[in-house]
Amino acid sequence: MTPFTTISGAAVPMLENDINTDQIAPVPTKRSLKPDYRELLFFRARRRDDDTLDPDFVLNRPQFAEPRILVAGHNFGCGSSREAAVWALVAVGIRCIIARSLADLYRENCLQNGVLPIELPMEAAVAFEARVLASDGAEPFAVDLYSQTISGPGGAPIPFEIAAADRIRLLEGLDDIGLTLKHQQDIAAWETRTRAASPWLQSAIRWEPAEVQENVL
Amino acid sequence: MSVSPYQPQTLFDKLWSAHLVTQRLDGRDIIYIDRHVLHELHAPHAFEKLQAASRGVRRSDLTFSMQDHTVATKPGRTETTNPDSAQFLRAMRAGSYRNGIRLFDIDDAEQGISHVVAPELGMVLPGATHAVPDSHACTVGGLGALAFGCGTTELEHILATQTIALKRPKRMRVRLDGSLGPFVTAKDVALRIIAEIGVSGGRGYAIEYAGAVARAMSIESRLTLCNLTIEMGARSGFVAPDDTTFAWLEGRPYAPRGPEWDRALAHWRTLTSDDEAFFDREVVINCAGLEPQITWGTDPSQVIGITQRVPDLAADPETKAKMERALAYMGLEPGTSLLGLPVNRIFIGSCTNARITDLRAAADIIRGRQVAAGVQALVVPGSTTVKRQAESEGLDRVFLDAGFLWGESGCSMCAGSNGDRGLPGDRCVSTTNRNFEGRQGRGVRTHLVGPEMAAAAAIAGRIVDQRSSF
Ligand code: SF4
Numbered sequence: 297m298t299p300f301t302t303i304s305g306a307a308v309p310m311l312e313n314d315i316n317t318d319q320i321a322p323v324p325t326k327r328s329l330k331p332d333y334r335e336l337l338f339f340r341a342r343r344r345d346d347d348t349l350d351p352d353f354v355l356n357r358p359q360f361a362e363p364r365i366l367v368a369g370h371n372f373g374c375g376s377s378r379e380a381a382v383w384a385l386v387a388v389g390i391r392c393i394i395a396r397s398l399a400d401l402y403r404e405n406c407l408q409n410g411v412l413p414i415e416l417p418m419e420a421a422v423a424f425e426a427r428v429l430a431s432d433g434a435e436p437f438a439v440d441l442y443s444q445t446i447s448g449p450g451g452a453p454i455p456f457e458i459a460a461a462d463r464i465r466l467l468e469g470l471d472d473i474g475l476t477l478k479h480q481q482d483i484a485a486w487e488t489r490t491r492a493a494s495p496w497l498q499s500a501i502r503w504e505p506a507e508v509q510e511n512v513l
Numbered sequence: 514m515s516v517s518p519y520q521p522q523t524l525f526d527k528l529w530s531a532h533l534v535t536q537r538l539d540g541r542d543i544i545y546i547d548r549h550v551l552h553e554l555h556a557p558h559a560f561e562k563l564q565a566a567s568r569g570v571r572r573s574d575l576t577f578s579m580q581d582h583t584v585a586t587k588p589g590r591t592e593t594t595n596p597d598s599a600q601f602l603r604a605m606r607a608g609s610y611r612n613g614i615r616l617f618d619i620d621d622a623e624q625g626i627s628h629v630v631a632p633e634l635g636m637v638l639p640g641a642t643h644a645v646p647d648s649h650a651c652t653v654g655g656l657g658a659l660a661f662g663c664g665t666t667e668l669e670h671i672l673a674t675q676t677i678a679l680k681r682p683k684r685m686r687v688r689l690d691g692s693l694g695p696f697v698t699a700k701d702v703a704l705r706i707i708a709e710i711g712v713s714g715g716r717g718y719a720i721e722y723a724g725a726v727a728r729a730m731s732i733e734s735r736l737t738l739c740n741l742t743i744e745m746g747a748r749s750g751f752v753a754p755d756d757t758t759f760a761w762l763e764g765r766p767y768a769p770r771g772p773e774w775d776r777a778l779a780h781w782r783t784l785t786s787d788d789e790a791f792f793d794r795e796v797v798i799n800c801a802g803l804e805p806q807i808t809w810g811t812d813p814s815q816v817i818g819i820t821q822r823v824p825d826l827a828a829d830p831e832t833k834a835k836m837e838r839a840l841a842y843m844g845l846e847p848g849t850s851l852l853g854l855p856v857n858r859i860f861i862g863s864c865t866n867a868r869i870t871d872l873r874a875a876a877d878i879i880r881g882r883q884v885a886a887g888v889q890a891l892v893v894p895g896s897t898t899v900k901r902q903a904e905s906e907g908l909d910r911v912f913l914d915a916g917f918l919w920g921e922s923g924c925s926m927c928a929g930s931n932g933d934r935g936l937p938g939d940r941c942v943s944t945t946n947r948n949f950e951g952r953q954g955r956g957v958r959t960h961l962v963g964p965e966m967a968a969a970a971a972i973a974g975r976i977v978d979q980r981s982s983f
Contacts, residue, residue: 312834312835313831313835314712314713314812314835316812316949318928318947318949318950318951318952319949319950319951322951323928323929323930323952326597327583327597327598327601327930328597328600329557329558329600329601329604340950340951340955345937345956369831370713371712371713371716371746374712374713374746375648375947375949376647376648376928376947377555377646377647377648377662377663377664378554378555378664378665379555379558379664379665379666382664397713397716399713399716399746400682400716400717400746400747400748401648401662401663401664401743401748404663404664404667405664405665405666405667408664408666408667409666459540459680460540461539461540461541462539464539465539470539472666472670472678473566473568473669473670473673473674475537475538475539475678476537476543476670476673476674476676476678477673477674478537478538479534479535479537479543480674482534482535482543483534483543483545483571483674483675483676486534486545487545490545494777494780495773495776496638496769496773496776496777497547497638497641498547498575499574500548500574500575500577500636500767501767502766502767503766503767503768503770
């Protein structure tokens with residue numbers, strides 16, 4: 297995983313609450329195993345009814361052509377578990393989301409992909425959003441995970457909180473599977489214990505052929 | 514602090530500690546996953562990454578593969594009926610085969626939506642942990658399992674380690690008091706809860722549904738109730754298992770048998786929250802007098818009772834803007850009634866409401882009647898097993914004679930991943946779980962309801978109260 301240390305660049309305001317994964321990365325009409333994630337990002341919101349790009353949509357405005365930070369309201373990323381909704385952000389260069397709050401699953405998916413999810417308390421969020429709106433992409437904002445600060449035009453640096461474990465994982469770009477595999481012995485021990493105590497959990501055997509299935513519903 | 518000899522525990526605490534392998538260096542809990550069910554939309558990516566990292570699947574014997582999201586529903590379908598789907602179906606087949614995972618392929622007699630198939634085959638067990646790379650994994654909480662929807666990287670993590678690394682959620686209990694009136698279902702209860710606590714009210718919690726209403730529910734209803742847990746923002750939701758659960762499960766193909774069943778049963782009877790156990794949040798909903806519910810907006814908390822009116826705009830500017838946007842998309846005005854609103858599309862299906870009981874309830878309303886002119890109505894059973902059962906009861910004839918389309922099992926119009934979609938401006942009454950903008954096709958206006966109301970709307974060609982004559 298790409299480590300996250302500091303980034304700097306355009307901070308894009310999308311301040312609505314409850315922006316869901318169907319909005320962030322909609323199911324495309326033509327599905328592909330390897331879609332163009334840049335294209336996928338806010339695919340519908342970016343377009344008008346006649347399929348032309350909507351010049352007013354924030355990500356279509358020239359000052360946000362190279363976005364780095366997304367600024368969101370409450371519960372950003374609610375809805376489905378699709379990780380494409382994070383991959384699409386990464387594809388256009390966004391590595392940090394600063395929100396009033398993020399949906400649980402979405403936040404996990406961010407951490408898995410080196411995207412820093414920051415949740416600001418209400419008062420700090422309101423002040424920061426005002427600065428982002430005032431700057432309107434004219435000057436960059438910077439996020440520093442070492443010092444845990446957000447800085448940029450319009451005021452003093454803003455400190456943010458993040459769980460120590462998540463911070464280290466992002467800073468060092470730790471591979472999540474690798475972290476767990478360090479505990480393979482514990483996993484094997486759990487399996488042995490459970491095989492003795494609750495054997496039905498450790499085996500998924502089919503007892504009867506399909507035909508006998510009738511009438512169990 | 515003195516250590517008390519007896520600490521009352523919630524059911525969640527019991528399941529969590531039973532599955533806790535250890536705590537990881539970064540402070541996350543490693544939780545063992547007893548059953549892992551994959552689907553073709555997300556698993557192929559994970560298979561590919563696993564192979565690239567030269568990692569194997571730790572417990573292919575506890576893993577199952579399902580083709581559900583992209584399969585065509587057209588009778589006589591093949592993997593190329595929907596040309597875009599073939600790449601997903603083939604990659605899933607190849608990946609499952611390579612890793613020794615039992616695949617329920619498109620033509621399998623037990624294929625279907627994972628959240629429907631896993632319970633009905635008894636893959637899910639009370640007190641077991643369960644994961645699916647799909648947010649509605651929570652559905653199987655209806656059997657008293659602790660389930661987690663997960664992302665693609667998490668899915669790869671589970672394949673490689675048979676565990677998931679999580680922060681321990683807080684505990685919420687939603688107590689459902691009273692009893693349900695005629696034609697009022699688990700779907701209505703779930704929509705009401707979302708209306709009360711909001712789409713992020715469950716964020717950071719595991720929810721236990723309790724109370725007289727949950728206890729009186731059939732397993733199918735409990736599965737419906739738990740299905741909507743993620744729409745409250747919670748990853749896991751469950752109902753403690755009881756005699757209803759055990760009776761439903763006994764004899765299913767993957768459920769334990771003989772002495773092992775007896776042993777399991779004795780353990781399952783201990784799976785309740787202790788009296789006095791502490792919950793971080795308690796919500797009480799009185800279901801007496803609850804009427805059938807319907808969504809008017811574009812998130813599942815924008816819900817009213819069928820005889821109520823679309824609410825007036827909120828005073829708070831943020832909520833107001835959100836409501837205005839939803840109303841504009843839905844083509845509705847504040848203060849109006851949804852009763853009588855013309856509709857042109859009906860979908861009865863999805864992991865929420867496509868089990869046999871749902872189809873029976875809908876068929877009871879439709880029997881001997883005709884779908885209104887200009888309405889396109891589609892029923893897609895939640896699994897091929899459900900489809901077969903419905904056909905053996907003659908329900909397919911009831912639907913077909915009324916003018917419904919009768920599809921092969923899959924997710925279909927729930928998310929449109931298989932190409933089943935509406936057209937811009939369609940007003941669709943749907944038994945699914947998400948009414949997001951564009952979910953059922955660009956510009957499609959979705960109203961979430963239970964199967965009875967969807968059936969009634971198909972016949973009337975407009976939104977009606979299924980309790981009235983229409
Ligand atoms: S039916 Fe809908 S919600 Fe359920 S698994 Fe399929 S796409 Fe997801």
